[in-house]
Amino acid sequence: MPVEHKPLTSVPAVVLARFWSHFIIAAPNECWEWTSHINTNGYGQIRLTHQGKTEAWIASRLAYYIGYGIDPGPLMTCHKCDNRRCVNWNHLFLGTNSDNVQDCIRKGRYKQPTKCPLSKHARGEQVGTSLVNADTVREIRRRHAAGNITFRQLGEQFGVTLHCIWSIVKRVNWRHI
Numbered sequence: 001m002p003v004e005h006k007p008l009t010s011v012p013a014v015v016l017a018r019f020w021s022h023f024i025i026a027a028p029n030e031c032w033e034w035t036s037h038i039n040t041n042g043y044g045q046i047r048l049t050h051q052g053k054t055e056a057w058i059a060s061r062l063a064y065y066i067g068y069g070i071d072p073g074p075l076m077t078c079h080k081c082d083n084r085r086c087v088n089w090n091h092l093f094l095g096t097n098s099d100n101v102q103d104c105i106r107k108g109r110y111k112q113p114t115k116c117p118l119s120k121h122a123r124g125e126q127v128g129t130s131l132v133n134a135d136t137v138r139e140i141r142r143r144h145a146a147g148n149i150t151f152r153q154l155g156e157q158f159g160v161t162l163h164c165i166w167s168i169v170k171r172v173n174w175r176h177i
């Protein structure tokens with residue numbers, strides 16, 4: 001997919017509203033199929049023409065931003081389900097280089113947890129799909145503070161993505177603890 005750096009923090013409200021009406025929400029572990037425009041690369045897209053100028057947003061990038069509160073920026077949103085129309089953020093992860101990531105997946109080196117508690121609205125134990133609880137959050141922060149460990153290593157220890165670890169350590173999530 002083309003790399004788009006358009007900042008998502010300034011997405012017009014009308015685009016966000018359209019996002020929510022353009023896919024079918026299924027079970028948390030299933031693909032949420034985009035039902036609107038698909039671009040030439042096979043990804044869901046929202047196009048908005050304003051004052052004669054057309055802008056486009058990739059649906060899966062919006063999904064990642066909405067689901068995790070993190071703008072992918074220069075990174076790519078990749079689908080672990082290999083379904084480019086899918087906007088279930090539980091199926092999305094960020095990659096720096098699509099070929100590399102695909103290579104890792106092919107070789108079985110890329111380990112993705114089946115569920116990620118990282119959600120903008122997640123407050124840990126209140127969320128049914130949460131893999132971590134207040135104790136693990138404290139333990140993750142303790143191990144990180146102790147040093148000599150990467151986010152990825154912590155993710156492997158706790159069975160969550162490095163982005164989950166990042167959000168916990170940086171207090172993007174679990175701020176209440």
Ligand SMILES: [Zn+2]
Nearest residue numbers: 031081086091
């Ligand atoms: Zn999917």
